[in-house]
Amino acid sequence: MVKKQIHGRRGSGAASGLRAELNLLNPNFRQAVHLAVKAYNKAGVPYAVIGGLAAGAYSEPRTTKDVDFLVGDEAFDSVGLVISFKAGIPQQAAGVAVDSVPIDEELRDLYEQALESAVDSDEPGVRIVTPVYLVMLKLHAMRGKDRQDVVAVLKSGAVDVDDVSELISGNKKLEDALARVLRELAEENDE
Numbered sequence: 144m145v146k147k148q149i150h151g152r153r154g155s156g157a158a159s160g161l162r163a164e165l166n167l168l169n170p171n172f173r174q175a176v177h178l179a180v181k182a183y184n185k186a187g188v189p190y191a192v193i194g195g196l197a198a199g200a201y202s203e204p205r206t207t208k209d210v211d212f213l214v215g216d217e218a219f220d221s222v223g224l225v226i227s228f229k230a231g232i233p234q235q236a237a238g239v240a241v242d243s244v245p246i247d248e249e250l251r252d253l254y255e256q257a258l259e260s261a262v263d264s265d266e267p268g269v270r271i272v273t274p275v276y277l278v279m280l281k282l283h284a285m286r287g288k289d290r291q292d293v294v295a296v297l298k299s300g301a302v303d304v305d306d307v308s309e310l311i312s313g314n315k316k317l318e319d320a321l322a323r324v325l326r327e328l329a330e331e332n333d334e
Contacts, residue, residue: 159299161192161264161271164199168207172196173266175210175239180269182233189215191261191272193244193280195292200264201274201302202295209240213258213272213280218243250314253279274302275310282311282320293324 165173176192183190192200194211218232226245228234233241246254257276264271272280278296281289296302304325311317 161200161266164196164204165266167204171237171239174237175241176269178236179210179212179233179241182231186229186231188218189258191258191270193272193277197271197277198292198296202299209242211242211244214243215258216246219245250283275306278302278307279310282317285320290324294328
């Protein structure tokens with residue numbers, strides 16, 4: 144397994160995007176991304192880069208221990224209550240863990256929109272979730288690092304808070320998570 148590693152730091156005004164993020168990480172991460180994308184394409188699975196790579200692409204560079212992809216239902220087989228990956232869906236590539244994140248049933252419409260609205264990144268052949276959907280996904284997970292990623296993406300200006308608010312309107316859990324992050328941001332700015 145490849146340890147998380149950053150080779151350098153982007154300063155203000157430095158390049159951003161997935162390509163720049165991958166340039167800072169161990170080269171195995173780029174190889175893992177491309178091997179996973181090749182496997183998804185071969186299996187006919189819609190995908191988009193999410194997680195730490197996407198957060199770093201849209202804000203400040205960050206370390207990560209794996210490569211996260213939002214994937215469509217096509218990545219899975221199910222028999223009754225048992226769900227498993229279809230043959231060929233990677234769980235590791237080039238010594239890097241590959242996390243294929245399924246569409247969440249609770250927020251199926253938003254997750255499907257996130258996948259459908261994914262865009263071609265500046266890393267050739269690789270699709271990435273848009274910043275507004277990345278923030279939504281991070282608000283839904285809302286672990287410590289997810290909160291930090293939301294803050295970083297909002298601070299970077301990659302997405303407007305009003306766009307996020309509009310996207311998650313009507314979902315109390317997501318609205319409350321965003322309100323918490325915005326309160327914490329305001330408190331940080333007051334200090």
